[in-house]
Amino acid sequence: MAFRFKLNEPVEKGFRRIGLEQIERAERELTASESLEVATHETRKSLKRVRALLRLARPGLGDTVYRAENARFRDIGALLSSARDRDVLVETVTKLETVPGEVANAALAAVKKLILDEREGSHPGRSEGTREALERLAIAKKKFRRLTLEPDDFSTIAHGITESYRKGRQAFEAAYANGADEVFHEWRKAVQQHWRQMALISRAWPAFFEARVGAARALSQLLGDDHDLFLLVEYVRNLPPDRLSAMHVAEIERQARARQDELRKLAEPRGRQLFAEGAGGLGRRIRVIWEAGGKIAEHEGDAGTHAPAEGARPQASKLHG
Numbered sequence: 001m002a003f004r005f006k007l008n009e010p011v012e013k014g015f016r017r018i019g020l021e022q023i024e025r026a027e028r029e030l031t032a033s034e035s036l037e038v039a040t041h042e043t044r045k046s047l048k049r050v051r052a053l054l055r056l057a058r059p060g061l062g063d064t065v066y067r068a069e070n071a072r073f074r075d076i077g078a079l080l081s082s083a084r085d086r087d088v089l090v091e092t093v094t095k096l097e098t099v100p101g102e103v104a105n106a107a108l109a110a111v112k113k114l115i116l117d118e119r120e121g122s123h124p125g126r127s128e129g130t131r132e133a134l135e136r137l138a139i140a141k142k143k144f145r146r147l148t149l150e151p152d153d154f155s156t157i158a159h160g161i162t163e164s165y166r167k168g169r170q171a172f173e174a175a176y177a178n179g180a181d182e183v184f185h186e187w188r189k190a191v192q193q194h195w196r197q198m199a200l201i202s203r204a205w206p207a208f209f210e211a212r213v214g215a216a217r218a219l220s221q222l223l224g225d226d227h228d229l230f231l232l233v234e235y236v237r238n239l240p241p242d243r244l245s246a247m248h249v250a251e252i253e254r255q256a257r258a259r260q261d262e263l264r265k266l267a268e269p270r271g272r273q274l275f276a277e278g279a280g281g282l283g284r285r286i287r288v289i290w291e292a293g294g295k296i297a298e299h300e301g302d303a304g305t306h307a308p309a310e311g312a313r314p315q316a317s318k319l320h321g
Contacts, residue, residue: 204293
């Protein structure tokens, strides 16, 4: 099923349906996928979707329930993080390998071998973390079925979007005022939540919301690459001195920081574009669009709200990440 609310469906019913679909999808990946790497990656995406959904519904759940449920799914994701983190490190080094220079190539080759050796040394089958994740998912599914929203209408969703978007605007400004890696990472998480939330309500006006989803996903990719470079820097800094020379550590950090500067310059105008509107204005506009989309659906049927803009190629897959 699509990661989307249905027009004219009770919000609480849609909230439960979408959340349970993602939990069950995570369970299937961890039990049925032949590749542990693929299973881990896809499961973590499902967990991120659930957390974006929870953040959207936070006004209707209440802060106490929201924090407990968000922590539950965050902790499940953490059980699966170590193997995925090594894969990301390899991908990040590979992207840097186009940098010319003898010292640069030697440093990257050395650190890549260390990471690959660690990955080869890890357990190839289903890990204890995977088994524990499945156990926790079963508990989470039972808990999720009992969640309720108050009020059970679109005002809860509109409020959640407004607050999440406001947080994203604030994080954007803070990132370029502060420059710290952790602050950019907070902005990245807000951008990821925004595009997933736009996907959730995209039935109301597919062409409009697909544009925001696409813009936010592109920005999220830049910020994701930025964060991966930070993780690489932290990795080499924390290696024992006998595993990687100080010269190689310094060279890798130099390359990573240079690439981060480039990425942040590319991300800044995209951030200005995506967060141009005030939070209150966007929230009001989305309320109007959703209400109008519901009326269109009443007259034309749900199919009328799914059609892409005239002449546009179908982009349904972009709404499911």
